[in-house]
Amino acid sequence: xxLLIALAYLIAAVLFILGLKQLSSPKxxxxxxxxxAAGMVIAIGATIPLLHFxxxxxxxxxxxxxxxxxxxxxxxxxxxxxxxxxxxxxxNGVGGGAAALVAVSExxxxxxxxxxxxxFPSVFSIVIGSISFAGSMVAFAKLQELMTGTPITYPGQxxxxxxxxxxxxxxxxxxxxxxxxxxxxxGLMVLALVLGVAFVLPIGGADMPVxxxxxxxxxxxAVAASGFTLNNFALIVAGTLVGASGSLLTKLxxxxxxxxxxxxxxxxxxxxxxGAAAVAGKETRSVRxxxxxDLATLLAYSRRVIIVPGYGLAVAQAQHAVRELAELLEKRGxxxxxxxxxxxxxxxxxMNVLLAEANVPYEQLKEMDEINGEFKDADVALVVxxxxxxxxAARSSPGSPIYGMPIxxxxxxxxxxxxxxxxxxxxxxxDNDLLYDSKTIMFFGDAKDSLTxxxxxxxxx
Amino acid sequence: MNSELLNxxxxxxxxxxxxxxxxxxxxxxxxxxxMSGTNAIxxxxxxxxxxxxxxxxxPLTIALGLVAVILATTNVVGGFVVTDRMLEMFKxxxxxxxxxxx
Numbered sequence: 374x375x376l377l378i379a380l381a382y383l384i385a386a387v388l389f390i391l392g393l394k395q396l397s398s399p400k401x402x403x404x405x406x407x408x409x410a411a412g413m414v415i416a417i418g419a420t421i422p423l424l425h426f427x428x429x430x431x432x433x434x435x436x437x438x439x440x441x442x443x444x445x446x447x448x449x450x451x452x453x454x455x456x457x458x459x460x461x462x463x464x465n466g467v468g469g470g471a472a473a474l475v476a477v478s479e480x481x482x483x484x485x486x487x488x489x490x491x492x493f494p495s496v497f498s499i500v501i502g503s504i505s506f507a508g509s510m511v512a513f514a515k516l517q518e519l520m521t522g523t524p525i526t527y528p529g530q531x532x533x534x535x536x537x538x539x540x541x542x543x544x545x546x547x548x549x550x551x552x553x554x555x556x557x558x559x560g561l562m563v564l565a566l567v568l569g570v571a572f573v574l575p576i577g578g579a580d581m582p583v584x585x586x587x588x589x590x591x592x593x594x595a596v597a598a599s600g601f602t603l604n605n606f607a608l609i610v611a612g613t614l615v616g617a618s619g620s621l622l623t624k625l626x627x628x629x630x631x632x633x634x635x636x637x638x639x640x641x642x643x644x645x646x647x648g649a650a651a652v653a654g655k656e657t658r659s660v661r662x663x664x665x666x667d668l669a670t671l672l673a674y675s676r677r678v679i680i681v682p683g684y685g686l687a688v689a690q691a692q693h694a695v696r697e698l699a700e701l702l703e704k705r706g707x708x709x710x711x712x713x714x715x716x717x718x719x720x721x722x723x724m725n726v727l728l729a730e731a732n733v734p735y736e737q738l739k740e741m742d743e744i745n746g747e748f749k750d751a752d753v754a755l756v757v758x759x760x761x762x763x764x765x766a767a768r769s770s771p772g773s774p775i776y777g778m779p780i781x782x783x784x785x786x787x788x789x790x791x792x793x794x795x796x797x798x799x800x801x802x803x804d805n806d807l808l809y810d811s812k813t814i815m816f817f818g819d820a821k822d823s824l825t826x827x828x829x830x831x832x833x834x
Numbered sequence: 835m836n837s838e839l840l841n842x843x844x845x846x847x848x849x850x851x852x853x854x855x856x857x858x859x860x861x862x863x864x865x866x867x868x869m870s871g872t873n874a875i876x877x878x879x880x881x882x883x884x885x886x887x888x889x890x891x892x893p894l895t896i897a898l899g900l901v902a903v904i905l906a907t908t909n910v911v912g913g914f915v916v917t918d919r920m921l922e923m924f925k926x927x928x929x930x931x932x933x934x935x936x
Contacts, residue, residue, distance in 0.1 A: 441907025
């Protein structure tokens with residue numbers, strides 16, 4: 374029987390690896406997800422015959438699976454496409470929480486002097502799983518705008534976080550070396566939860582994708598550690614796969630933003646004053662606002678227009694309106710392209726998904742490197758609900774939190790039209806000089822309303 | 835170190851290399867779906883949750899088991915479903931190609 378289980382786990386592991394492989398190429402991505410899901414079903418199915426269930430245990434499992442399955446299905450089905458990033462954070466966090474609870478439960482069975490080979494991975498899983506849980510919840514709250522998306526910092530923050538981390542290490546040593554009593558796990562969990570919150574608070578909302586990816590890798594490692602405690606190969610292999618690929622993905626994501634991981638995680642420290650002063654100093658400058666008719670004429674008589682879509686477009690559900698405008702302009706012989714910044718929307722690839730949903734032709738979606746050279750030949754750069762990704766501060770002011778992030782060269786276009794609800798700064802919470810540029814025309818309002826007005830005006834032009 | 839622990843450690847080390855190698859060529863647009871897909875895979879902790887819940891008897895272990903199973907199932911089911919929803923959009927885009935390029 375044990376042989377069959379080992380075989381089933383092997384098959385599951387192979388399916389996970391194949392699934393990941395398929396998930397990293399556009400062609401097979403959806404099949405990859407199914408492949409991985411099949412691996413999961415096999416791994417879980419193979420575990421069942423191994424166990425001796427108590428009646429209570431069976432009831433607990435059935436109820437738990439029903440409740441969790443309902444929450445998962447409902448949450449994943451009902452969530453709007455724009456809110457998917459925070460949903461991923463939530464699903465990641467609960468996985469970390471589960472890993473921590475499994476480790477606690479297992480540690481309890483060993484009494485007060487657990488063998489090191491079991492105790493060490495359990496303690497690791499409790500700490501990392503709890504950090505992942507708490508950190509993911511903060512990431513969720515930031516993205517859902519239940520709390521401010523701007524970095525929360527205070528003097529001495531690094532010292533406080535360092536002290537929490539030191540306290541955790543102290544607790545770990547106490548549990549491993551002296552005695553393991555239920556009280557010490559509770560203390561350990563509480564401290565790790567606090568550290569998870571404290572770790573994510575100073576990171577800005579715009580950097581959340583990188584943080585979620587990192588916490589995703591953490592959860593993978595916590596799961597692998599639980600696998601060592603339970604002597605379960607499926608947990609070790611799958612958890613480690615996620616831990617390793619998640620770490621690499623985190624690095625790839627921060628590379629795509631042109632930042633080091635260290636800068637993303639700890640960059641907010643000590644920048645509080647610069648940011649505030651920069652905003653305060655620029656309040657008084659004037660901007661040029663346009664009306665729909667003027668802008669329609671400008672667009673309709675252009676030769677080349679580049680649309681820069683941002684999160685504001687997604688929030689306003691304006692994907693269809695922007696496609697309608699693009700089609701109208703194309704009928705008049707205007708060449709229209711979309712410039713997609715790697716982190717447009719809230720996560721890499723998010724904007725492609727949203728525009729694909731609105732049937733925007735794939736060949737008009739240009740990635741940053743491909744289109745950045747074309748802005749200087751464009752008559753109009755139409756920025757719809759984007760801000761930070763066209764902020765020249767990323768190129769010119771070393772003090773800015775987004776300094777070094779690659780941006781779209783919208784500022785090189787002959788005219789820049791900004792569709793924004795207000796002069797409010799973007800998600801990163803910093804002012805944008807481009808809004809005050811002499812080539813820039815502002816068109817205030819909800820992105821969908823503005824685009825609809827513009828569509829009607831173009832029809833009349 | 836006994837031989838089972840050594841075996842486990844071997845799997846652990848090999849899985850690190852495979853995990854890094856297998857996604858090393860992922861394009862930017864697939865970062866989000868890939869993150870979400872790996873997120874679903876660590877829902878394998880459900881296996882662990884079932885193992886600890888199976889033998890639950892005291893109120894404490896029942897509570898721990900129940901919460902662990904609920905959280906882990908949410909992770910697995912939600913993770914795969916939300917990833918599929920994202921990737922559905924990519925498929926829609928290819929199907930929409932011919933009519934859109936009229």
